[in-house]
Amino acid sequence: MKLFIPLLLALAMRTTHAAPACEAxxxxxxxxxxxxxxxxxxxxxxxxxxxARNIASTKPIESFLSHVARDANGRDAACALTWLASWGERKAMLGKLSSxxxxxxxxxxxxxxALNYARVKPQATPAQRAAIEGWFKALADATIAHADAKKGARNNHYYWEGLAVTAAGGVTGETRYLDWGRKVLHDALGQMAPDGALPAEMERGVKALHYQVFAATxxxxxxxxxxxxxxRLETLVAFTVAAAADPSGIARRSGLKQEPADSREVTTLYNRHAGKPSPPAGQALWQARLGGALDVPNPLEHLQ
Incomplete structure (x- = not known):
């Protein structure tokens, strides 16, 4: 993609010291x-x-993603690919899921x-691409099967499933995954209230604002x-950002004082796509689930 060279330079500039040796x-x-x-x-x-029990049991997976994200964002691209290919060859996370x-x-x-792999895919060997992308397809198929089997309300979890499958489609070139993600997005916008509120998230009590932001991201x-x-995306973002700045509206709606929430991830991603300037973030935004450094565009993003 035309953005690849500048992106590599931007990511490389974020790393000011030599990368540590790639661990097994x-x-x-x-x-x-x-x-x-x-x-x-x-x-x-x-x-x-x-x-605490959940954090302990999922720590190996969370740590893996964090390590891959740091490597993919300028620390050691080759190491990120080695780690992804290793888990891909072993078909990680495709066994029994407890809950x-x-x-x-x-x-x-x-x-x-998938979003971190997008940053380093051009450096992958053919064998690595086969292992990683074949694995991503299997994970995307499993995600779709689980989502389609569920009945009832569609909420933030469905939207994150949509992003996972969409990102997998972006890095594998499988249009069926992109098509499924497009369906999820249109479903979400169709459920949205006229003012931009996501109804299922408004039912989350003191966390209604938190989940509005979490779902919009x-x-x-x-x-x-x-x-x-x-x-409708503009409406969604405007409502979400305004509510994060002043939660009183959602508090009145829910009847409960809201926990604070940070909408900077939503603003950064949306404004970049819409060609709008983003206000200063105050500090670099980082989210491994979204490809690491949010101030550096992801190769999968379509920019204005």
């Missing part, structure tokens, strides 16, 4: 053990003990791996990857 990839988990950690029906009150939370972990990880990234420009 960790063992590939075939199964995923994870548990829900909320104590109420609205999934708004966290049980600390359950949360819905395990499915959440898998989709967030696929999203991050994959939607704006999907819109950029798919090069979709829809006035």
């Amino acid at each position: 990839p960790p063992p590939a988990p075939i199964d995923i053990e994870a548990n829900s950690y909320y104590a109420d029906a609205n999934h708004s009150v966290i049980d600390p003990e359950k949360r 819905e939370q395990a499915y959440y972990v898998r989709k967030w990880t696929l999203s991050g791996m 994959p939607l704006v990234m999907m819109a950029s990857i798919l090069d979709i420009r829809d006035p």
Whole structure:
């Protein structure tokens, strides 16, 4: 892509010291053990003990993604590819999933791996591409199967599934994954209230604002990857950013004081896609699930 050379330079400039030696990839988990950690029906009150147990059980996967993201964002591209190919060859995360939370972990990880792989794909060997992209396709197929089998409300989890599959489609060139992601995005915009609120997220009690932001984030990234420009996206982003700045509207809507939420990821991704200047972030934004450094455009993004 035409942005590849400048992106590599930008990423390289972020690393001011020599990269450490590439460690051997960790063992590939075939199964995923994870548990829900909320104590109420609205999934708004966290049980600390359950949360700690979930963090401990998913740490190997979270650490893997974090390491790959750092390497893909300028530290050591070859190491990122080695790690991804190692887990790809072993078909990691395609075994037994213990709970819905395990499915959440898998989709967030696929999203991050595909978006980080996009940064280093041009440096992959043919064997690495085959191992990584074949694995991503298997993960995307499993994600679609799980999503399509679920009935009822579509919420932030569906949107993150959409981003995971869309990103996999972007790096593998499989149009069926891009088409499925486009369906998810249009479903989300069709569910949205006229003012930009996402109804399922408004039902999350004190975390309604948090989940509005969390749900909007994959939607704006999907819109950029798919090069979709829809006035409803502007409404979604405007509502989300305004609510993060002043939660009183959602507090009145929900009847509950809202936990604070940071909408800078939404603003950065959407404004770049829409050709709008973003306000200074104050500090560099980093999210491994979204490809690492958000101030450096991802090769999959379609920019104005």
